[in-house]
Amino acid sequence: MKPLPTSNQNLLDQEAIAAWIFLAPAAVLMAIFVIWPIVYLFYLSFTQGNFTITGVHWVGLKNYWxxxxxxxxxxxxxxxxxxxxxxxxxxxxxxxxxxxxxxxxxxxxxxxxxxxxxxxxxxxxxxxxxxxxxxxxxxxxxxxxxxxxxxxxxxxxxxxxxxxxxxxxxxxxxxxxxxxxxxxxxxxxxxxxxxxxxxxxxxxxxxxxxxxxxxxxxxxxxxxxxxxxxxxxxxxxxxxxxxxxxxxxxxxxxxxxxxxxxxxxxxxxxxxxxxxxxxxxxxxxxxxxxxxxxxxx
Known part of the structure; x- marks a missing residue:
């Protein structure tokens, strides 16, 4: 038989959920303004071109070389x-x-x-x-x-x-x-x-x-x-x-x-x-x- 969760476990789960709720706005902002720009910068370093109608194209490690x-x-x-x-x-x-x-x-x-x-x-x-x-x-x-x-x-x-x-x-x-x-x-x-x-x-x-x-x-x-x-x-x-x-x-x-x-x-x-x-x-x-x-x- 599966043991029932204790009151301490319920309290910990509630605290974890509350912590994630309070952290969510900061995490979303960090993902938008910090993580995503870094990821996009890394992707852009493997491309060539500009943000005009011609766009960019993949060149691999050419820029680093x-x-x-x-x-x-x-x-x-x-x-x-x-x-x-x-x-x-x-x-x-x-x-x-x-x-x-x-x-x-x-x-x-x-x-x-x-x-x-x-x-x-x-x-x-x-x-x-x-x-x-x-x-x-x-x-x-x-x-x-x-x-x-x-x-x-x-x-x-x-x-x-x-x-x-x-x-x-x-x-x-x-x-x-x-x-x-x-x-x-x-x-x-x-x-x-x-x-x-x-x-x-x-x-x-x-x-x-x-x-x-x-x-x-x-x-x-x-x-x-x-x-x-x-x-x-x-x-x-x-x-x-x-x-x-x-x-x-x-x-x-x-x-x-x-x-x-x-x-x-x-x-x-x-x-x-x-x-x-x-x-x-x-x-x-x-x-x-x-x-x-x-x-x-």
Missing amino acids: RLLVSPDFWQVMGNTIYFTLATVIPSLVIPLLLAVLLNQALALRGILRTAYFIPSITSLVAVGLGWRWLFQTDGPINAFLLSLGFDPIPWLSSTVWAMPVLILLSIWKQLGFNMVVFLAGLQAIPLNRYEAAEMDGAGFWQQFWYITLPGLRPTLIFATITTAIFTLRSFEQVYMITGGGPLNSTNLLVYYIYDQAFAQFDFGYAAAAATILLAVALILVYIQLQVFGDENY
């Missing part, structure tokens, strides 16, 4: 790697040090936190226009250099200096957000750990290395992943300041995808490049979780 043999694509990948590494590391180190300083009992702590966070809520398009004005040949930065006796630098027309301008802007933009995240993580570390360390004679750097950094481990994982994703999807800086130049030296992968799709109308090729960008982002997140994560996180 074109990427592998394209010198421009590999230059863009090199630019993206350089830009990402040069942006992510300072965007973590500088906000962490600022958060440690602001976590102390300073009189102007609230004002400083607000001042550092303002760039994070400022329009990147407007900021890009401002930075282009600052670093143009006859702009304020070169005027300041001339006042110090230095020769002006062709910031935006130099293959050497154009990328550092974009990197500096990206660091400035990300700094405030990461600082607030680190401040929240610091305030979650129990004070008695620092008190015990002081009683044992530990100095500032010893406390930072053995208490602060281990206590911030989950926060560091979150900040690293979000900063890497923000950096990989950088587009507005290139679009507003350099347009990928000079000589393709500041062309990043997202801008390259945009140019191929909406300037060259080569949607299949652009979709293949976007698929590679998605794969790179997923690989980076996996590596970061493996390196910095642990069983308790």
Whole structure:
């Protein structure tokens, strides 16, 4: 004879049904706006053509092969790697040090936190226009250099200096957000750990290395992943300041995808490049979780 369900089993079934009912709207929205676009992007990467009356047709791995043999694509990948590494590391180190300083009992702590966070809520398009004005040949930065006796630098027309301008802007933009995240993580570390360390004679750097950094481990994982994703999807800086130049030296992968799709109308090729960008982002997140994560996180 089949046993009758107990009251606990009925309760669990009711809770499961209620959970699915509440999750259904979010699941539907995710399927429409996240999963389906990714699936369609993957399909589009195996096609060629455009969204006109001629339509698209299947070409298999041709788009991926074109990427592998394209010198421009590999230059863009090199630019993206350089830009990402040069942006992510300072965007973590500088906000962490600022958060440690602001976590102390300073009189102007609230004002400083607000001042550092303002760039994070400022329009990147407007900021890009401002930075282009600052670093143009006859702009304020070169005027300041001339006042110090230095020769002006062709910031935006130099293959050497154009990328550092974009990197500096990206660091400035990300700094405030990461600082607030680190401040929240610091305030979650129990004070008695620092008190015990002081009683044992530990100095500032010893406390930072053995208490602060281990206590911030989950926060560091979150900040690293979000900063890497923000950096990989950088587009507005290139679009507003350099347009990928000079000589393709500041062309990043997202801008390259945009140019191929909406300037060259080569949607299949652009979709293949976007698929590679998605794969790179997923690989980076996996590596970061493996390196910095642990069983308790």
